[in-house]
Amino acid sequence: MERLFWRAGTLIVIGYALLPVAWIVSLSLKPAAELNDQRFFPRSLSLEHYRAIFSDAQFPAALWNSIGIALLATLLAVSLAMFAAYAIVRLEFPGKRWILAGALSIAMFPPIAIIGPLFNLWRITGLFDTWAGLIVPYTTFTLPLAIWTLSAFFRDIPWDLDRAARVDGASGWQALRYVIAPLAAPGVFTTAILVFIFAWNDFLFASALTSTNNARTVPAAIAFFTGSSRFELPTGSIAAASVVVTIPVMLMVLIFQRRIVSGLTAGAVKG
Amino acid sequence: MAEIRITALSKRFADGTLAVRNADFTIHDGEFFILVGPSGCGKSTLLNMLVGLEAVSEGEIRLDGQIINAVDPKDRNMAMVFQSYALYPHMSVRENLAFPLQLAKLPRAEIARRVSEAAAILELEDLLERKPRALSGGQRQRVAMGRAIVRHPAVFLLDEPLSNLDARLRTQMRSEIARIQKRLRTTTVYVTHDQTEALTLGDRVAVMRQGAIQQIGTPRELYRRPRNLFVAGFIGSPAMNFVAATLAGNRLTLPMVELRLPAEGRHPRSAADRSVIVGIRPEHFGLAPVGDAGHRSTAKFPARIEAVEWSGAELYAHFAGGQPGSAALGSLDQAFGLDLPKGAGRRAIARLGPDTPVAAGDTLELALDAARLQLFDAETGDNLLLSDE
Numbered sequence: 179m180e181r182l183f184w185r186a187g188t189l190i191v192i193g194y195a196l197l198p199v200a201w202i203v204s205l206s207l208k209p210a211a212e213l214n215d216q217r218f219f220p221r222s223l224s225l226e227h228y229r230a231i232f233s234d235a236q237f238p239a240a241l242w243n244s245i246g247i248a249l250l251a252t253l254l255a256v257s258l259a260m261f262a263a264y265a266i267v268r269l270e271f272p273g274k275r276w277i278l279a280g281a282l283s284i285a286m287f288p289p290i291a292i293i294g295p296l297f298n299l300w301r302i303t304g305l306f307d308t309w310a311g312l313i314v315p316y317t318t319f320t321l322p323l324a325i326w327t328l329s330a331f332f333r334d335i336p337w338d339l340d341r342a343a344r345v346d347g348a349s350g351w352q353a354l355r356y357v358i359a360p361l362a363a364p365g366v367f368t369t370a371i372l373v374f375i376f377a378w379n380d381f382l383f384a385s386a387l388t389s390t391n392n393a394r395t396v397p398a399a400i401a402f403f404t405g406s407s408r409f410e411l412p413t414g415s416i417a418a419a420s421v422v423v424t425i426p427v428m429l430m431v432l433i434f435q436r437r438i439v440s441g442l443t444a445g446a447v448k449g
Numbered sequence: 450m451a452e453i454r455i456t457a458l459s460k461r462f463a464d465g466t467l468a469v470r471n472a473d474f475t476i477h478d479g480e481f482f483i484l485v486g487p488s489g490c491g492k493s494t495l496l497n498m499l500v501g502l503e504a505v506s507e508g509e510i511r512l513d514g515q516i517i518n519a520v521d522p523k524d525r526n527m528a529m530v531f532q533s534y535a536l537y538p539h540m541s542v543r544e545n546l547a548f549p550l551q552l553a554k555l556p557r558a559e560i561a562r563r564v565s566e567a568a569a570i571l572e573l574e575d576l577l578e579r580k581p582r583a584l585s586g587g588q589r590q591r592v593a594m595g596r597a598i599v600r601h602p603a604v605f606l607l608d609e610p611l612s613n614l615d616a617r618l619r620t621q622m623r624s625e626i627a628r629i630q631k632r633l634r635t636t637t638v639y640v641t642h643d644q645t646e647a648l649t650l651g652d653r654v655a656v657m658r659q660g661a662i663q664q665i666g667t668p669r670e671l672y673r674r675p676r677n678l679f680v681a682g683f684i685g686s687p688a689m690n691f692v693a694a695t696l697a698g699n700r701l702t703l704p705m706v707e708l709r710l711p712a713e714g715r716h717p718r719s720a721a722d723r724s725v726i727v728g729i730r731p732e733h734f735g736l737a738p739v740g741d742a743g744h745r746s747t748a749k750f751p752a753r754i755e756a757v758e759w760s761g762a763e764l765y766a767h768f769a770g771g772q773p774g775s776a777a778l779g780s781l782d783q784a785f786g787l788d789l790p791k792g793a794g795r796r797a798i799a800r801l802g803p804d805t806p807v808a809a810g811d812t813l814e815l816a817l818d819a820a821r822l823q824l825f826d827a828e829t830g831d832n833l834l835l836s837d838e
Binding site for chain 2: 347
């Protein structure tokens with residue numbers, strides 16, 4: 179009975195979450211003429227919208243920008259956060275609490291409040307419509323999250339292992355490489371995915387701080403899609419583009435799912 | 450083969466606390482040496498300095514004559530078993546055992562040979578492919594031991610290795626550790642807060658308190674000739690009974706009885722009344738022989754039994770010793786952190802034969818042999834019987 183309840187509950191939640199996605203997929207596969215036929219399942223399948231978005235120069239450029247900017251922002255944020263979290267967990271220094279509190283307050287800061295000043299600032303400094311112009315705010319806004327999740331993960335690593343490895347004959351670097359890094363990896367991957375998804379999905383900064391294909395990312399680019407004539411809505415293209423940008427994130431989560439398994443460290447120390 | 454010589458060793462932490470003060474002793478080659486003391490006494494800090502995980506503040510550590518103060522832990526050829534076992538969770542038992550050997554860049558065949566040798570000694574052969582999380586507490590403990598012995602290190606260091614095991618397993622592993630140490634004859638330093646482990650395992654034992662070493666000796670020496678009140682109270686279970694008493698000449702007045710100290714031995718004399726603390730092991734109370742005056746230095750007294758603990762092989766009788774606890778004992782208790790039970794100095798425990806017919810509420814005639822008492826100075830807590838040593 180209880181199992182039945184859980185299964186039904188799971189199905190309802192999954193259905194609720196996936197219905198809009200399924201609707202978008204369905205829309206993207208309908209031929210242009212049938213877009214307004216009010217059917218959930220397309221009558222005939224066509225890839226014309228996919229062909230359309232890739233034949234336009236705008237979308238492939240935006241996709242490339244999205245991938246590059248999101249990856250670089252992730253790399254930057256996670257590596258900085260790793261150092262910060264390590265220091266917060268392992269070292270005693272004055273102002274430790276303030277760093278965590280400060281990081282949290284930045285995360286609470288509404289991004290919309292700084293968009294205006296940032297727009298002017300970026301135009302003066304020449305960061306407007308460049309990759310760096312997006313990487314910097316993405317890194318800034320994801321660092322608090324990254325520092326918090328990484329310190330939570332690092333705190334769970336049994337640091338006795340580091341000492342054990344040193345006594346077992348490992349240099350400091352070898353202890354990190356063979357013992358600590360494999361244990362920290364799940365936390366780092368989890369954090370990286372969270373940061374990547376933030377950067378990948380961001381619309382606010384991308385639409386305000388870019389103007390051309392130089393740095394415009396997919397969420398912003400989609401907003402600038404036009405129909406093939408001015409009497410036609412770009413519904414099909416938007417749906418196709420949305421599907422295309424959803425796929426990398428889903429793939430990434432699926433691939434790294436195994437690495438994110440918690441409890442990898444179970445059994446290291448007593449309990 | 451290794452001898453560790455520790456000279457004037459101190460550890461001061463950044464916040465100014467002195468964790469180890471002026472330790473000075475030698476651990477002989479092949480010896481099973483125990484550091485014992487209550488938690489926070491600095492025994493683990495001392496061990497960490499030996500292995501190099503903690504920097505030395507003052508003094509020096511010599512391994513076979515070489516000063517090793519600044520040698521990196523990886524180059525000290527010491528193996529350590531941690532209280533938490535510190536097994537590498539992402540490696541199988543085999544990989545855990547092989548890890549130190551791989552770091553030492555031993556040839557593969559040699560690694561395989563040593564791993565199977567260690568696995569045989571510790572009966573781990575069937576578990577080699579398992580991950581630590583699939584092992585029981587006792588098995589993890591053995592893997593941790595195995596990782597220490599595969600290297601054939603000069604010194605074993607064990608930091609409370611048994612404290613995470615349940616009582617039964619602890620006894621079993623205790624004898625296993627003793628067996629392995631006897632077999633390998635490797636110099637071993639063992640840290641514990643459990644005086645039973647210290648007495649049963651150690652060739653020699655160092656009792657520590659608040660960073661200072663109180664006494665070093667064989668288990669028998671510590672038990673029979675404790676240097677001060679702290680060692681006397683810490684070693685032995687149930688703990689030694691302490692009662693305040695007055696010494697005048699060779700007459701010792703205890704709350705429950707008055708007796709004469711024997712003329713032989715090192716017993717102190719006092720012209721004026723002198724207040725002392727008398728230490729009596731529970732087993733040194735005996736049932737008074739019926740109708741006989743007994744030995745000259747033996748005194749009899751009636752004891753009102755308040756509680757009886759019978760554990761099959763022995764029987765502990767709690768009885769009231771007479772007057773309320775003295776102020777001197779109270780202040781010594783605090784000064785030494787003895788953590789005496791409430792009513793110490795007033796209540797005492799006697800260990801009697803398990804067949805003694807006694808129940809709570811009875812009054813029993815007990816005997817006390819003055820020759821087996823320990824006498825402590827009421828101010829310093831030093832053992833007066835050893836005072837001229």
